[in-house]
Amino acid sequence: MTLRFHTLDVFTTQPFGGNPLAVVFGGDTLTAVQMQRIAREFNLSETVFVLAPTLPQALHRVRIFTPGRELPFAGHPTVGAACLLAELGLAPKGADVSFVLEEGVGPVPVRVRCTPGEPMYAELSVAKLPEYGPAPDVGAVAAVLGLEPGELGSGAEAPRAVSCGVPFVLVPLRAPELLAAVDFDAAGARQRFAGAWASSFYVYARGYEGELRARMFATDMGIAEDPATGSAAAALAGALASEADRDGTHAWTLHQGVEMGRPSVLHIAADRVGGQVSAVRVGGHSVLIADGTFGAA
Incomplete structure (x- = not known):
C-alpha cells in the first residue's frame, strides 16, 4: 500500500x-x-x-x-x-x-x-463546550513545574482542570517571565498525576493588552513539550470566558512555542451568553x- x-x-x-x-x-x-x-x-x-x-x-x-x-x-x-x-x-x-x-x-x-x-x-x-474536572493540588502542580506554589495563580485565577474535548491542567503564572523558569519533571508528573482526570499541563501568563503566552507539557501523550496546542488553547479560552465578569465575545492572541524556538500564534475566542459559554473558536x-x-x- x-x-x-x-x-x-x-x-x-x-x-x-x-x-x-x-x-x-x-x-x-x-x-x-x-x-x-x-x-x-x-x-x-x-x-x-x-x-x-x-x-x-x-x-x-x-x-x-x-x-x-x-x-x-x-x-x-x-x-x-x-x-x-x-x-x-x-x-x-x-x-x-x-x-x-x-x-x-x-x-x-x-x-x-x-x-x-x-x-x-x-x-x-469546538464540538464540546468547557467541562471542569476536579481541582488539582497546587503544591503538586508547582512541584512538577519546578516552581514555588506562590508563583502560581494570577488574580482570581488558580490552577484548574478543564476540557473542550481533551482535559488539561490550566496553570496561570504571576508573570510571563516565569514561563522560561519552568523546569518540567516528567517522571514526577507521571507519578503524581497517574490516573488523574487531567495530566497534561498548559502553563500560561498574561502579557500586554490581552496577549497571552503559554507552554504545554504532556508526557502522557508522548509529547515532551508542544509548540502550539489548539485543544489546550480552546480549554483556556472557554475557562477565561466562563470566569469573566460579562457576557459577549472574548478574544485573545496567544503565543506559544517561543521557548522552543518555534514561535506560534493562536487566535482564540469564546462567546458567553447568560453567564454560560456558548461557543469556543481557535484559529491560525x-x-x-x-x-x-x-x-x-
Missing part, C-alpha cells in the same frame, strides 16, 4: 515555525495499530489521517495520533488539515468556505479563509512544507 502525505507548519505564517503536522491520505484500510506506528515514525506532536466520513454532514473524517496515543480532538491537526484540504481542492472552493470534519469528539465545524498573498487561515469551533495560519509518499504494510 502506498500512502500520500504532506507536512505543514501550523499556527505560523513562516516556514519552520509553529507546530509541525503530518497529514496522511489513503489510509482508510489501516488499523489503529498501523496508524499509531506511522505516527511514531513521523514523531511529530500529531499525525492526522484523512479518511472517508461516516457522518452525512462531514466532508472528511480525520483520526489524530500523537506518538503515544490517539486523540479524540486536537487543534493544530484540525486547523492544518482544513487549510490543506482547501489548498488541494478537496474542500468547497472560495475565498471563505465552511465545512465539517468528523473527529472522535464529534463533528467539528471549520472555516477556511484564503487571502491572496497570505498562507491559508482556518478556524475551528498554516504553511505547506513538504509532500511525498511511503509504503505501509
